[in-house]
Amino acid sequence: MMKDGNNNPEDQQINVELSEEVAEGIYSNLAMIAHSNSEFVIDFIRLMPGVPKAKVKSRIIMTPDHAKRLLAALKDNIAKYEQSFGKIQGGMEGPNFPMNFGGGFGEA
Numbered sequence: 001m002m003k004d005g006n007n008n009p010e011d012q013q014i015n016v017e018l019s020e021e022v023a024e025g026i027y028s029n030l031a032m033i034a035h036s037n038s039e040f041v042i043d044f045i046r047l048m049p050g051v052p053k054a055k056v057k058s059r060i061i062m063t064p065d066h067a068k069r070l071l072a073a074l075k076d077n078i079a080k081y082e083q084s085f086g087k088i089q090g091g092m093e094g095p096n097f098p099m100n101f102g103g104g105f106g107e108a
Contacts, residue, residue: 044057
């Protein structure tokens with residue numbers, strides 16, 4: 001919906017639909033990130049103690065532009081969270097188990 005008749009994308013509203021199934025969410029405690037020249041692929045994984053196999057629960061594919069906007073939004077939200085609840089401890093160390101997912105990936 002346009003506010004003043006301009007074709008400015010910032011003035012448009014988007015109706016987002018959230019189904020009950022998606023609204024429940026999926027728990028993930030590991031993310032693996034890969035990229036090509038045209039897209040970023042983020043695999044959200046659930047790793048359980050004592051279980052040798054980790055399952056990818058969701059895969060999100062996005063353009064580099066969207067990935068950079070996601071990074072900015074995460075930084076902004078983490079800053080707001082820490083302002084309200086205090087500094088998040090840790091978060092930078094990797095998992096304490098051998099990872100054989102191959103090269104070219106980042107972890108989050």
